[in-house]
Amino acid sequence: MTEVLEDYSLIAVYAAMAIYTLAFIAYTVDLAKRSAPAAAVGGAGAANAANARAVGGRATALLERLATDAPPAEGAPPAASAAQRTATALVVIGWVLQVTADVLRGLAAGRVPWANLYEFTLTATAIAMGVYLIFGLFQPIRFLGAYITGIVLVLLGLATVNFYVPVTPLPPPLQSYWLVIHVFVASLGTGIFAIGAGLSIAQLLQARRESRGTGLGFLATLPGSTSLENLAYRVILVGFVFWTFTLIAGAIWADHAWGRYWGWDTKEVWTFIIWVVFAGYIHARATRGWRGSRSAVLAIIGFGAVIFNFTIVNLFFKGLHSYSGL
Amino acid sequence: MLGWLRFFWRQLTSMRTALVLLLLLALAAVPGSLVPQRSADPNGVVLYRSEHPDAFRVLDFFQVFDTYTSAWFSAIYLLLFVSLIGCVLPRAKHHIEQLRSRPPRTPSRLTRMAGYRETSTTTDAASALDAAARVLRRAGYRVERFGPAPAGAGAGAGGSVSAERGYLRETGNLVFHLALIGVLVAVAIGGAYGFTGQRLVVVGSKFVNTRGDYDSLSAGRLVNADSLTPYRLTLDRFDVTYETANQHAIGQATDYTAHLTTTIDGTESKRTVKVNEPLDIGGTAVYLLGNGYAPVITVRDPQGQVVYSQAVPFLPTDTDLTSTGVVKIPDGLADQVGFEGLFYPTVGTSGVGGARTSTFPALDDPLLSLNVYTGDLGLDDGIPRSVYQLDVSKMTEVAGRGTDVPGIELGLGETADLPNGLGTISLDSVKRYVSLDIHHDPAQLWVGGFAVLVVLGLLTGLFIPRRRVWIAATETDDGTRLEYAGLARGEDPGLDAAIADVAKRHAAALRPTA
Numbered sequence: 145m146t147e148v149l150e151d152y153s154l155i156a157v158y159a160a161m162a163i164y165t166l167a168f169i170a171y172t173v174d175l176a177k178r179s180a181p182a183a184a185v186g187g188a189g190a191a192n193a194a195n196a197r198a199v200g201g202r203a204t205a206l207l208e209r210l211a212t213d214a215p216p217a218e219g220a221p222p223a224a225s226a227a228q229r230t231a232t233a234l235v236v237i238g239w240v241l242q243v244t245a246d247v248l249r250g251l252a253a254g255r256v257p258w259a260n261l262y263e264f265t266l267t268a269t270a271i272a273m274g275v276y277l278i279f280g281l282f283q284p285i286r287f288l289g290a291y292i293t294g295i296v297l298v299l300l301g302l303a304t305v306n307f308y309v310p311v312t313p314l315p316p317p318l319q320s321y322w323l324v325i326h327v328f329v330a331s332l333g334t335g336i337f338a339i340g341a342g343l344s345i346a347q348l349l350q351a352r353r354e355s356r357g358t359g360l361g362f363l364a365t366l367p368g369s370t371s372l373e374n375l376a377y378r379v380i381l382v383g384f385v386f387w388t389f390t391l392i393a394g395a396i397w398a399d400h401a402w403g404r405y406w407g408w409d410t411k412e413v414w415t416f417i418i419w420v421v422f423a424g425y426i427h428a429r430a431t432r433g434w435r436g437s438r439s440a441v442l443a444i445i446g447f448g449a450v451i452f453n454f455t456i457v458n459l460f461f462k463g464l465h466s467y468s469g470l
Numbered sequence: 471m472l473g474w475l476r477f478f479w480r481q482l483t484s485m486r487t488a489l490v491l492l493l494l495l496a497l498a499a500v501p502g503s504l505v506p507q508r509s510a511d512p513n514g515v516v517l518y519r520s521e522h523p524d525a526f527r528v529l530d531f532f533q534v535f536d537t538y539t540s541a542w543f544s545a546i547y548l549l550l551f552v553s554l555i556g557c558v559l560p561r562a563k564h565h566i567e568q569l570r571s572r573p574p575r576t577p578s579r580l581t582r583m584a585g586y587r588e589t590s591t592t593t594d595a596a597s598a599l600d601a602a603a604r605v606l607r608r609a610g611y612r613v614e615r616f617g618p619a620p621a622g623a624g625a626g627a628g629g630s631v632s633a634e635r636g637y638l639r640e641t642g643n644l645v646f647h648l649a650l651i652g653v654l655v656a657v658a659i660g661g662a663y664g665f666t667g668q669r670l671v672v673v674g675s676k677f678v679n680t681r682g683d684y685d686s687l688s689a690g691r692l693v694n695a696d697s698l699t700p701y702r703l704t705l706d707r708f709d710v711t712y713e714t715a716n717q718h719a720i721g722q723a724t725d726y727t728a729h730l731t732t733t734i735d736g737t738e739s740k741r742t743v744k745v746n747e748p749l750d751i752g753g754t755a756v757y758l759l760g761n762g763y764a765p766v767i768t769v770r771d772p773q774g775q776v777v778y779s780q781a782v783p784f785l786p787t788d789t790d791l792t793s794t795g796v797v798k799i800p801d802g803l804a805d806q807v808g809f810e811g812l813f814y815p816t817v818g819t820s821g822v823g824g825a826r827t828s829t830f831p832a833l834d835d836p837l838l839s840l841n842v843y844t845g846d847l848g849l850d851d852g853i854p855r856s857v858y859q860l861d862v863s864k865m866t867e868v869a870g871r872g873t874d875v876p877g878i879e880l881g882l883g884e885t886a887d888l889p890n891g892l893g894t895i896s897l898d899s900v901k902r903y904v905s906l907d908i909h910h911d912p913a914q915l916w917v918g919g920f921a922v923l924v925v926l927g928l929l930t931g932l933f934i935p936r937r938r939v940w941i942a943a944t945e946t947d948d949g950t951r952l953e954y955a956g957l958a959r960g961e962d963p964g965l966d967a968a969i970a971d972v973a974k975r976h977a978a979a980l981r982p983t984a
Binding site for chain 1: 485486488489492493495496499500502503506507509510511514537538657666713716718719722723724725726744745746747748755757759907909914917918921922924925928929932933961963
C-alpha cells in the first residue's frame with residue numbers, strides 16, 4: 145500500500161511539474177507581451193513611476209483595480225492578459241496536483257510529509273505556491289508568476305532527481321509533535337520570503353528603470369518601486385514573524401530532543417543569520433539612507449540565505465539537522 | 471572629553487549603527503558554520519587540526535573554532551545590545567509620557583494631511599463633534615475635544631476632535647526589544663548557574679548524581695557542583711526497535727526506550743526516558759542521547775584466575791553499530807596487555823570490497839575481534855588516558871592484522887587462548903548501554919518566557935497601526951462642513967481605509983438626528 149501511494153504521489157509531482165512548466169511559459173509570454181505595448185507608451189510608464197514616488201497610495205489604487213477585475217477583466221489594458229490568466233489557471237491546476245502529491249506522500253508514510261529533504265522540498269514549494277495564489281487574490285502580484293513558477297520548478301526538479309528517497313519510518317529524534325509545528329511554520333516562512341524577495345527584485349529593477357529611464361519593457365506595467373517596496377515590506381513582516389516562531393519552536397524542540405535549546409548547530413546558525421538579516425531589513429526601513437534599494441538588497445540576501453540554508457547547509461554541512469535522508 | 475563621550479554614545483545608539491551591527495552580527499556568525507566548533511563538534515576540530523595544520527593555527531588565533539564565544543563575536547553582540555538599551559530606554563521614557571498625554575491639537579490645515587476628505591451636514595458643529603468623539607472612542611481611539619466656541623458665534627465657528635490610537639504598537643515594540651535583552655540576560659544567568667554532564671550507563675548498573683560519578687561535567691562559574699541533588703538512576707532495561715519490514719529502511723531504529731529505576735529522597739519509582747521525552751528529576755533533565763553495546767569480557771591468567779571481568783562500552787562507528795573499543799589489563803598477567811577490538815552485533819561482509827562489517831544493528835550474530843598488544847600501557851606515568859584509546863607507542867602487537875598470529879575472534883560465550891601463553895579471554899555476554907546527558911539550567915523558564923514576550927511584542931509592534939485621526943466641524947452659511955484626515959505614525963497601509971471608515975460611521979451616527 146505504501147509503495148502504491150508513494151508511486152501515485154510521484155506521478156502527481158511529475159504532472160504538477162509539467163503543468164507548472166506550461167504556466168511558466170505562459171507567464172513569460174505575458175511579460176513579453178507587457179513589454180511590447182509598454183515600449184509604445186514609455187512616457188506614461190515614467191509618469192506613473194513619478195506618481196508612485198510622490199504618493200505611497202498607489203498600492204491601494206492598484207488593489208482596487210485588481211479587486212474589480214478579479215473576475216475576467218473588462219478591457220482594462222494593463223490588467224491581466226489572456227496569457228497571464230491562462231498561466232494562473234494552470235498554476236491552480238498544478239498546485240492541486242502538487243498538494244495531492246504531498247497528501248499521498250503523507251498517507252504513504254503515515255505521518256506529515258516533511259521528514260526528509262525530498263518531502264520538505266515538496267511541501268515547502270507547495271506552500272510557496274499556495275501563498276502566491278492566495279496572496280494574489282488580494283494584491284497585484286501576478287507579475288511574479290514567472291519568478292515563482294521558475295523557482296518552484298527548479299526546486300521540484302532538484303527534489304525529484306537529486307533528493308528523492310523512498311518512504312522510511314521516522315527516526316526517534318523526529319518523533320515529536322514539534323516536527324509538525326516547527327517544520328510547517330518554517331516552510332510557511334520560506335514561502336512568504338520567496339514572494340517578498342520576488343517583490344524586492346522587481347522593486348530594484350523598477351527603481352533602476354525609474355532613475356535611468358530605461359529598463360525591461362514590462363516594468364512599465366508594474367507598480368512603481370515605492371509601491372513594490374511597501375508591498376514587499378508587508379509580506380516580509382509576516383515572513384519574519386513566522387521565522388521568529390520557527391526559531392523559538394526549534395529551540396524548544398532542540399531542548400526536548402538534544403538536551404539544549406541552543407547549541408550553534410550549523411542549521412541553527414543559519415536560521416539565526418536569516419533572522420538577523422531580516423531584522424536588519426526591517427530596521428533599514430526606518431533608517432535614513434537605507435530605505436529603498438538598499439533594504440531591497442537585504443531582503444534578497446535574506447532569501448538567498450534561506451535557499452542556502454535549505455539546500456547547501458542541508459546537503460553539505462555537518463550538523464545535528466542531518467535529516468535529508470541522503 | 472564629555473563631549474566626545476556624548477558624541478560616541480549618540481553614534482552608538484543611532485539606528486544606523488544598530489543596523490550596521492546587526493548586519494555585522496549576521497556576517498560574523500557565518501564562519502562558525504563553516505569550520506567545526508569546539509562546543510558542538512570537538513572531534514571535528516581535532517580532525518581539522520591534523521588535516522590543515524597551517525590553516526588551523528591562523529583560524530585558532532582568531533578564535534574561529536569558538537566563534538560564538540570569541541572576543542569579536544561577543545564584542546559585536548554586546549555593542550549591539552548596548553546600542554539597543556541606549557535606544558530603547560529613552561524611547562520607553564518617551565512612550566510613558568505619551569501614554570499619559572492627551573492627543574495633540576488638531577493641525578490648522580487638514581487638507582494637507584493623509585486621507586483628507588470632506589462632507590457637510592445640517593447638524594450643528596457641537597453635536598457633530600459629540601458624535602465624532604463617540605464614534606472614535608468606540609473605535610478605540612483616545613479622544614480630545616477642541617472647541618467649538620460658544621453657540622451663536624455665527625458662521626465660521628467650529629471645533630475639532632483629535633484622536634489617536636495604537637499606543638500598543640510602541641508598547642509591543644519596546645516589549646520586543648526589552649524581551650530580547652531579557653533572553654540574553656537569562657541565557658547568561660543560565661550559563662553561570664547551570665551545568666551539563668554526561669554519563670554512560672550499562673544496563674544493570676547505576677548512576678548517582680554526584681560530581682564524581684559523571685564521565686564529564688561542565689558547570690557554570692557560579693555552580694557549586696559538589697552540592698548536587700543526590701538521586702540515583704539504575705538502568706533496568708534498554709529497548710530498541712529496529713525496522714524490519716520496510717525494505718528501504720532495514721535496520722533503522724524506530725524507537726529507543728530506557729527503563730530506569732529512580733531513587734530520590736528514599737522514594738523509588740520506575741521511569742522511562744526516550745529521545746524526545748527527557749526525564750525531570752531533582753532539578754535536572756535527563757536526556758537519552760546515544761546507545762551502544764558493551765561486551766562483557768573476562769580475562770583469566772594461565773591458572774584460571776579471573777584478572778579482569780567487565781562490560782566494556784564500545785563506541786558505534788556506523789548505523790549498523792559496528793563498534794570499536796579497548797580493553798586494558800595493567801595487572802595480573804605476565805605482561806601489561808592491551809586489546810583493540812571491533813564488535814559486530816550481526817557480523818557480515820560489506821557489499822563493496824567484502825570487508826567485514828555489521829549488517830544489522832541488533833544482536834543477531836555477534837562477533838568480537840581483537841588485536842592484542844603487550845608492553846607498557848602508559849598508565850603509570852600519571853597522564854590521564856582515554857578509556858576508548860590504546861596508546862600503542864610503547865607496546866608490541868602480538869596478534870592481529872600486523873602480525874603473523876591471527877587476531878582473536880569470539881562469538882557469544884566463546885573463550886580463546888591469549889598468545890604467548892598469557893592466559894584466556896572470553897566473551898560472556900553483551901549488554902546494552904545508553905549515554906545520558908544530564909542538564910541543569912535554572913534560567914530556562916525565563917528564557918522561554920522572554921521568548922514568548924518576543925513573539926507577542928513582535929506581533930503587536932508590527933501589526934497594530936498607530937494613527938491619528940482628526941475630525942473638524944466648521945459652521946458655514948449652509949450647514950456644517952466636516953473634514954476628516956489622519957496621520958500614520960509608523961507603517962500603516964490601512965490609514966486611508968480607516969479614515970474612510972471613520973467618516974462613514976460618523977455619517978451614520980449623524981443621520982438619525984439630521
